Amino acid sequence: MTAAIEATALTKRYGRRTALHGVDLRVEPGRVVGLIGPNGAGKTTTMRILLDIIRPTSGTVRVLGDDPREAGPRLRRRIGYLPGELIMDSRITAGRLLTHYAALNGEANAAPRIGELADRLGLDLRRPVTALSKGNKQKVGLVQAFAHRPDVLILDEPTSGLDPLVQQAFLSLVREATDEGQTVLLSSHVISEIDQAADDVLILRNGRIAQVSTVAEVRAAADRDVRVTVRAVDAAALTGHLERLPGMSALSTQHAGETVVLRGRLSTGLDELVSALAAQPVLDLVVAEPDLERAVLSFYSDAATEQTGGAQ
Numbered sequence: 471m472t473a474a475i476e477a478t479a480l481t482k483r484y485g486r487r488t489a490l491h492g493v494d495l496r497v498e499p500g501r502v503v504g505l506i507g508p509n510g511a512g513k514t515t516t517m518r519i520l521l522d523i524i525r526p527t528s529g530t531v532r533v534l535g536d537d538p539r540e541a542g543p544r545l546r547r548r549i550g551y552l553p554g555e556l557i558m559d560s561r562i563t564a565g566r567l568l569t570h571y572a573a574l575n576g577e578a579n580a581a582p583r584i585g586e587l588a589d590r591l592g593l594d595l596r597r598p599v600t601a602l603s604k605g606n607k608q609k610v611g612l613v614q615a616f617a618h619r620p621d622v623l624i625l626d627e628p629t630s631g632l633d634p635l636v637q638q639a640f641l642s643l644v645r646e647a648t649d650e651g652q653t654v655l656l657s658s659h660v661i662s663e664i665d666q667a668a669d670d671v672l673i674l675r676n677g678r679i680a681q682v683s684t685v686a687e688v689r690a691a692a693d694r695d696v697r698v699t700v701r702a703v704d705a706a707a708l709t710g711h712l713e714r715l716p717g718m719s720a721l722s723t724q725h726a727g728e729t730v731v732l733r734g735r736l737s738t739g740l741d742e743l744v745s746a747l748a749a750q751p752v753l754d755l756v757v758a759e760p761d762l763e764r765a766v767l768s769f770y771s772d773a774a775t776e777q778t779g780g781a782q
């Protein structure tokens with residue numbers, strides 16, 4: 471099957487700074503892929519190359535099987551793009567601006583769809599765009615990206631500046647888009663958003679792909695917080711067991727009257743914990759949902775260390 475988005479050995483240099491070092495990526499049709507990574511990792515650069523806003527130093531890209539450098543407006547109409555930095559200083563109304571964009575994308579009768587999207591995101595189409603707040607400008611950008619029902623959506627930090635209710639409305643737009651077979655590549659620093667919206671996650675760090683996996687795989691590999699409550703008389707034996715458990719760290723004990731609460735962090739599966747507990751009288755056990763945020767945080771802190779070390 472032709473990939474919706476494909477990049478091979480993509481390198482981008484801005485003068486002496488290398489923003490992308492031979493990035494390979496592939497997004498299958500109908501998937502929602504979250505592109506995450508620290509500031510300066512190369513997310514916006516990657517997206518701009520896919521739109522042919524900037525050109526790579528070397529390497530190739532294909533969007534819907536076409537080279538964006540050659541396919542021009544024909545391909546551009548099949549892509550919905552939300553730039554990371556929106557510049558909207560026009561005095562015309564949001565409604566007129568959006569109708570204009572839709573016409574450029576080949577949609578002569580886009581008003582009903584624009585009206586529906588604006589309603590769902592809570593955008594007043596009668597106001598001049600220059601007078602809109604940051605969040606409302608972001609809504610204009612989102613309506614513009616979704617209005618022509620493109621085959622591929624490339625969204626650079628789509629929920630930046632949106633309030634939580636509008637963020638939920640955005641997530642439902644993404645779900646509907648994929649129900650209709652559209653492909654979505656979105657960058658975000660809000661990991662919970664990637665967790666809710668994406669099928670796959672692509673982690674960029676210092677211009678290189680650090681990890682490609684499904685969101686479910688990242689979550690399954692994440693540490694879990696564990697809390698076990700036992701009677702005080704049983705605590706010493708159990709503490710010994712848990713301390714020796716492979717993958718257990720940060721174990722602490724807290725005495726509360728007749729009971730003791732043991733807390734720890736588990737980096738492996740639950741089998742061995744369950745076996746260890748089977749031999750003990752346990753009053754309560756809580757195993758927290760694995761946390762995607764914590765699983766990807768190490769990529770951010772390692773990148774900061776590399777940057778401090780002068781990595782280019």
Ligand SMILES: Nc1ncnc2c1ncn2[C@@H]1O[C@H](COP(=O)(O)OP(=O)(O)OP(=O)(O)O)[C@@H](O)[C@H]1O
Pocket residue numbers: 484487488489507508509510511512513514515516554
């Ligand atoms: N026009 C430019 N001229 C010079 N360097 C640039 C330019 N655009 C980006 N860069 C550099 O390229 C690297 C990648 O930047 P990019 O904007 O792609 O990162 P990002 O992952 O989108 O970051 P953020 O999360 O901060 O938006 C950074 O080091 C940045 O400083």
